[in-house]
Amino acid sequence: xxxxxxxxxxxxxxxxxxxxxxxxxxxxxxxxxxxxxxxxxxxxxxxxxxxxxxxxxxxxxxxxxxxxxxxxxxxxxxxxxxxxxxxxxxxxxxxxxxxxxxxxxxxxxxxxxxxxxxxxxxxxxxxxxxxxxxxxxxxxxxxxxxxxxxxxxxxxxxxxxxxxxxxxxxxxxxxxxxxxxxxxxxxxxxxxxxxxxxxxxxxxxxxxxxxxxxxxxxxxxxxxxxxxxxxxxxxxxxxxxxxxxxxxxxxxxxxxxxxxxxxxxxxxxxxxxxxxxxxxxxxxxxxxxxxxxxxxxxxxxxxxxxxxxxxxxxxxxxxxxxxxxxxxxxxxxxxxxxxxxxxxxxxxxxxxxxxxxxxxxxxxxxxxxxxxx
Numbered sequence: 001x002x003x004x005x006x007x008x009x010x011x012x013x014x015x016x017x018x019x020x021x022x023x024x025x026x027x028x029x030x031x032x033x034x035x036x037x038x039x040x041x042x043x044x045x046x047x048x049x050x051x052x053x054x055x056x057x058x059x060x061x062x063x064x065x066x067x068x069x070x071x072x073x074x075x076x077x078x079x080x081x082x083x084x085x086x087x088x089x090x091x092x093x094x095x096x097x098x099x100x101x102x103x104x105x106x107x108x109x110x111x112x113x114x115x116x117x118x119x120x121x122x123x124x125x126x127x128x129x130x131x132x133x134x135x136x137x138x139x140x141x142x143x144x145x146x147x148x149x150x151x152x153x154x155x156x157x158x159x160x161x162x163x164x165x166x167x168x169x170x171x172x173x174x175x176x177x178x179x180x181x182x183x184x185x186x187x188x189x190x191x192x193x194x195x196x197x198x199x200x201x202x203x204x205x206x207x208x209x210x211x212x213x214x215x216x217x218x219x220x221x222x223x224x225x226x227x228x229x230x231x232x233x234x235x236x237x238x239x240x241x242x243x244x245x246x247x248x249x250x251x252x253x254x255x256x257x258x259x260x261x262x263x264x265x266x267x268x269x270x271x272x273x274x275x276x277x278x279x280x281x282x283x284x285x286x287x288x289x290x291x292x293x294x295x296x297x298x299x300x301x302x303x304x305x306x307x308x309x310x311x312x313x314x315x316x317x318x319x320x321x322x323x324x325x326x327x328x329x330x331x332x333x334x335x336x337x338x339x340x341x342x343x344x345x346x347x348x349x350x351x352x353x354x355x356x357x358x359x360x361x362x363x364x365x366x367x368x369x370x371x372x373x
Contacts, residue, residue, distance in 0.1 A: 170214020
């Protein structure tokens with residue numbers, strides 16, 4: 001039996017960040033992931049300067065060995081099928097990354113022990129903590145395995161039953177020289193196109209020779225049709241190559257205001273997508289994942305070996321302080337569909353609203369300072 005103090009299930013940004021901070025504090029940490037890294041992870045993939053600060057990532061160091069870090073200095077936004085607005089900045093306000101590279105970098109530098117890749121098939125309590133797959137024992141368990149994290153299920157989450165998820169389909173592929181010449185999207189300017197009912201949006205994001213295209217909706221009815229229609233519209237405007245691959249991959253995640261999952265249990269807690277933390281307006285999950293992991297690590301360090309539920313509840317308090325209480329409905333949820341479409345067209349066509357609300361507030365969270373890690 002391999003024993004440790006903290007067993008983290010999931011090696012993505014949430015799991016590796018939590019492991020990194022705990023290992024720096026001297027904890028014995030093991031990370032278990034179902035796949036070996038680097039592994040494919042389709043994601044629009046951008047991080048703000050705040051995330052780089054929180055993770056203490058030096059841009060030059062990260063770019064070493066050919067990793068992608070695309071400076072973003074502008075955005076192209078609008079309603080699908082309607083006019084667009086371009087918003088430009090004097091400096092980089094975000095950076096495009098490839099998740100396969102980013103996740104591998106974070107896990108490799110975490111300082112944790114990495115278990116042999118394996119899915120978590122069996123989990124049980126023992127006298128001092130948890131045992132995973134009959135071979136790994138940890139005094140406290142951190143669930144960081146994404147939307148379908150088995151640790152969340154053990155803490156009472158009803159995966160796919162009482163949860164309103166965002167379903168997304170996307171693709172990321174390396175462009176040939178001909179495809180690159182046929183694509184008018186540029187790396188410094190990601191493109192965001194909202195559905196006219198405000199239930200989701202599509203995107204085009206060029207990162208070096210790679211292109212990421214996708215669409216996600218809270219209402220996943222006929223999602224594939226929405227995605228294919230969006231792809232045809234993008235081709236008609238030369239935003240993507242005409243011969244772009246047609247096979248999109250799917251995934252799901254929970255928005256913070258629609259996630260009923262518990263954050264804490266006895267000798268266990270959840271971070272990142274396992275806890276359902278994606279920002280409500282943008283669906284971004286990387287910054288909430290990183291920040292929840294840092295707050296979870298702080299809580300575990302302060303617990304000083306007592307990982308009872310009572311000693312872990314400060315994590316719940318810290319999360320509410322950082323992200324606010326979970327809200328079950330937004331203002332737009334209460335609007336009639338016709339009025340919602342009218343307001344969407346007017347607001348997303350307004351340059352001031354687009355810059356200060358859509359981009360600065362919803363996507364960049366520019367006014368929220370970084371957590372000190």
